Amino acid sequence: MAMLDVTNLGISFGGLRAVDSFELHIKKGELYGLIGPNGAGKTTVFNMLTGVYKPTDGTIKLDDKNITGMKTTQINQEGIARTFQNIRLFKELSVLDNVKVGLHNGYQYSTITGIFRLPKYRKTEKLMNEKAMELLAVFDLDKEANLLASNLPYGKQRKLEIARALATNPKLLLLDEPAAGMNPNETKELMDTIQLIRDKFDMTILLIEHDMKLVSGICEKLTVLNFGQVLAQGETSEVLNNPEVIKAYLGE
Amino acid sequence: MKKLNINKDYLITYGMVVAFYIIMQILQGTGNLSSLFKGLLVPLCVYTIMAVSLNLTVGILGELSLGHAGFMCVGAFSSAFFSMCMKDVISSSLLRFVIAIIISAIVAAFFGIIIGIPVLRLKGDYLAIVTLAFGEIIKNVINILYVGKDGNGLHISTKDSISLGLAEDGKVIINGAQGITGTPNDSTFTIGIILLLVTLFIVLNFMNSRSGRAVMAIRDNRIAAESVGINISKYKLMAFAISASLAGVAGALYAHNLSTLNAMPKNFGYNMSIMILVYVVLGGIGNIRGSIIAATVLTVLPELLRGFSDYRMLIYAIVLIAMMLFNASPKAVEWKEKHSIKRMIASKKQAKEVE
Structure with a gap:
């Protein structure tokens, strides 16, 4: 099948x-x-x-x-997740945040929870950070986690795009x-x-x-x-x- | 690691506002503040809140809004209307004002959503055009609106106050172009600063949450954001509605600082929207702290320059140009990075660690 x-x-x-x-x-x-x-x-x-x-x-x-x-x-x-022929990263976000955007649908909490930093916010963000760092480590990007995505060298930008796609759990x-x-x-x-x-x-x-x-x-x-x-x-x-x-x- | 830095960065922003408040209170307490400057304190809070809220639309969402004063106008009139109706019912002025603020936020957010639903689906600068129109329309609608209240309830007319047909105990609340007269003066500098802190709290925490990341992802690359499963319309609308509601809060603060509120081009017109946009651009698009500083400096400056009388606007223009240069030129950026507060704290910490 x-x-x-x-x-x-x-x-x-x-x-x-x-x-x-x-x-x-x-x-x-x-x-x-x-x-x-x-x-x-x-x-x-x-x-x-x-x-x-x-x-x-x-x-x-x-x-x-x-x-x-x-x-x-x-x-x-x-x-289905994809990458693009001409790289499309979230350039003004950090490498870590790029992957966390990919995790958007996998880890949820409401906007209100986010604004008031309720316990669920801290818990979920922690899980997201862990998961994102795990993914970045696979691509050897964990050391660059806090850089802006646009500051990565070309090859690593491609890798980050793949990591972001994988974060959506396709x-x-x-x-x-x-x-x-x-x-x-x-x-x-x-x-x-x-x-x-x-x-x-x-x-x-x-x-x-x-x-x-x-x-x-x-x-x-x-x-x-x-x-x-x-x-x-x-x-x-x-x-x-x-x-x-x-x-x-x-x-x- | 990064979280820590962000939180520290936020603390500096909050700290700056609190420090400003304390300094102003001390100056006021020792009688070193001119009455002119005292009168400027609440508008200062209004404009900084406006600048921060517009920065949410322009800097974080990446859409241009040219009618932000329109949302302020809506918030101002809805809250003033509420206060006028409830003047005799709710005796505690603080409670009445808090409810008025909440109402202004809700009404402004409602208008934000109505405008946002059709416009934010489009790609391009349509939001700028529509908000520009909205700002002008809302001002003109309020100028022909007559609302009165008597024992039978509310009466609304768009002709004149006589056609309201009020009973003898009736009272005109919104009197067309003359606006609302007799709004209780509930706004104080303290409440203004608290509202500014609340605004900062909402915007900064939003930016650093799941929803805020989604909004910034849409700003940076719409197609990629869609490809990772982000609902574009929902998050754009959410950011815009929050921005509008905060502008509404600024409007409530503005309305309760004046005894007569009317929708003039001067206070809610196109010029006002552009002025707020100037604060945002000069402070740095997407830079919340910058917005606060720019709004403060540019509000206080014309008053400080009053002594120069005729040359006042000339110097104002020179300062604008200087600020632009200071924000953009590579040398200036280098200098700023070298002397930033963040850096100073970091180096101090390093020095401590070395010890």
């Missing part, structure tokens, strides 16, 4: 068919890659999965629950080009981190990536998107040797 079932997904912007009859089935615990040339529609797929765009047709099911057309906020509460984690702008060393480190997340949190991960070393290194299955359509789908090694895929990437 698949955890994420996407069938016949499509979206049109005016006359442009950005994504057409897109299919994706991800089982629990899989590390799945979505690749394709620039402009193929990968991020559009992400945006549909997370409710930023409403699909024109098709259905998205998470654990057999239809989440097509739900709002971003609801979809996150259903269990079933499925979507990573949009996590290695973009990273040097080979940082990419290597990132690959280890992604493996670690999957093992430690028992997470299902779908990632978009251009770095083939990363893709072939950690993804078990791949879907290749070209001009909004699925070009190939299956085990990583098979897909990467598919002549159609090579043609789409390298030309004739």
Whole structure:
């Protein structure tokens, strides 16, 4: 049984068919890659999965629950968290607070409790701090907890974004080009981190990536998107040797 | 670690207000305060509360409000109206004033929510446009409003006081453009400072709570905030309503400081809203303590400069420019960081630890 079932997904912007009859089935615990040339529609797929765009047709099911057309906020509460291609952190908040915003729905107390600092406030904030520090430690960010997020170096900002997404306690984690702008060393480190997340949190991960070393290194299955359509789908090694895929990437 | 720093930072802000209060009380007690300055103490509290509450909208929520005086106006008239009606019923002036303040906060928050519901769903500067209109509209509505009270209850008219048709025992409470006359003077400097401290308490604790973090997350990156499951409209509305209700409280304080309350462009108009915004911008957007300092300095300054008569506004302008430069230029920022109170305390502590 698949955890994420996407069938016949499509979206049109005016006359442009950005994504057409897109299919994706991800089982629990899989590390799945979505690749394709620039402009193929990968991020559009992400945006549909997370409710930023409403699909024109098709259905998205998470654990057999239809989440097509739900709002971003609801979809996150259903269990999909994401990171962004261009990093979107809460820049004026501390690293710790960025993760605590991610914990927003997991740890609740009312605004009144917060303003009057009732006992529940202290208790919950303490739990939040502990949980957030725990997450930051996984990403080796615990020493920077009190820095402003915008003062972190690039690689760490990417990591913080992943930590924040994980704080929402998702079933499925979507990573949009996590290695973009990273040097080979940082990419290597990132690959280890992604493996670690999957093992430690028992997470299902779908990632978009251009770095083939990363893709072939950690993804078990791949879907290749070209001009909004699925070009190939299956085990990583098979897909990467598919002549159609090579043609789409390298030309004739 | 960080919590500690934040709390210390807050304590400095509270301490500053209390110290100001004590100094003013001593000056007043020893008779060193001119009557002009005495008259300025309550408005000072009004403007600082306004600045802090507007900073919640501008600095924390990241939306521009150009009609904050409108909420103050609503709060002022609702509280003054209540006090006028209850003048003979509730004899304890303190109790009456406390209830009036609560009413002003509720009424202003209500208007904040009504405006916020449609506008805060939009992205962009729509809030600035709508609040600007609100501020002007509310002022004009009050100017044509006639409300009277007699044995039969309340009478409302938008024409004139005669068409209210009051019975013989009746009394006009809101008399159109002449406003409300005879509001009890319940506002004192002490109550003003207490209200300022309450405002600070609410705003600072809100900022540092789960809801406040959500609001700041929305300000920093709306899309990312949505992606981690934060209800954007709810938290924007919450912050805006709190901001509006605090402005309403400032209005109540303002209204009970005057015996005649009327909605003039001078006190509740566009200029007033902009003046409050100037306090917030000069004090630093998002910087609560800065708002208090800027509001205090800029309220007191024109009075202190009265001796310069004709050159008064010229010097006022120069001070504004100097403050802007002082806040923004890199050298000045460096200097400020070197000489900040926080730093001084920290270094003292370090020195202690070394010993």
